[in-house]
Amino acid sequence: THFGFQNVNKHIKSYLVNAIFKTIATKYDLMNDCMSFGIHRLWKHFLICQSEIFYGCKVLDLAGGTGDLSILFSKLVGQTGIVVLLDNNTEMLKIGRKKLRNLGILNNVQYIQADAEALPFANNTFHRIAVSFGLRNFTNKSAALLEMYRVLNPGGKLLILDFGVPIFKLLSVLYDLYSFHVIPKIGAIIAKDMKSYQYLIESIRMHPDQETLKTMIANTGFQDIKYINMTGGIAVLHYAYK
Numbered sequence: 001t002h003f004g005f006q007n008v009n010k011h012i013k014s015y016l017v018n019a020i021f022k023t024i025a026t027k028y029d030l031m032n033d034c035m036s037f038g039i040h041r042l043w044k045h046f047l048i049c050q051s052e053i054f055y056g057c058k059v060l061d062l063a064g065g066t067g068d069l070s071i072l073f074s075k076l077v078g079q080t081g082i083v084v085l086l087d088n089n090t091e092m093l094k095i096g097r098k099k100l101r102n103l104g105i106l107n108n109v110q111y112i113q114a115d116a117e118a119l120p121f122a123n124n125t126f127h128r129i130a131v132s133f134g135l136r137n138f139t140n141k142s143a144a145l146l147e148m149y150r151v152l153n154p155g156g157k158l159l160i161l162d163f164g165v166p167i168f169k170l171l172s173v174l175y176d177l178y179s180f181h182v183i184p185k186i187g188a189i190i191a192k193d194m195k196s197y198q199y200l201i202e203s204i205r206m207h208p209d210q211e212t213l214k215t216m217i218a219n220t221g222f223q224d225i226k227y228i229n230m231t232g233g234i235a236v237l238h239y240a241y242k
């Protein structure tokens, strides 16, 4: 497709996705609040509640962008734990780092610029890996899932938060109207960038549905895979263990 960039060469897709996040980085947090009426914060809190995090835990916030999850994790892992905020986009990481520093989070978060499909970590490094609204931007989702499996500790937990397919017909119709007609306009007004938000909408449409993603996670080798629909399936939390 055109904006979902699914049919373009891997290097072109990652170049285009990178360009989009570079363009919207400074408006990203504001746009999230406007587009979701702040509900993305509840979805992220729910992920944290399901993360079975512990003091001293080593956590990877994959495609962590401006660091919303890292902020929450850093409070829970304590000074003996570590949160790695990884993103491949310089601008998003820069804003994330600044945001965390302004909140006084200094010691237990590391920032790494890398590609989710080639993680720069040894096997079995992390107790938890969380990916929120990241997976749908990866060109090769299966390759990224294999990398997550490789760097997760045996017994460790993977949490994937992303948009899903609404489970009620009426909600689905309203959601389509909202996302195709309203979100690009909000993008045009606030971020002055309608095209980037058209990409985001299309990438949501191209994202595998709840059951397909569950199968993809299972095919990677993860076990005990479950998912929880939130807000009628508009967002979904998948979780699984290695």
Ligand code: SAM
Pocket (backbone or CB within 6 Å): 014, 017, 018, 021, 062, 063, 064, 065, 066, 067, 068, 086, 087, 088, 089, 092, 114, 115, 116, 117, 131, 132, 133, 134, 137, 138, 139
């Ligand atoms: N996790 C954050 C959140 O929930 O607010 C940010 C999500 S944002 C929609 C998607 C992020 O994925 C962007 O920061 C983008 O730079 C990052 N990203 C896209 N492709 C990536 C890749 N191949 N490797 C690492 N990060 C990637």
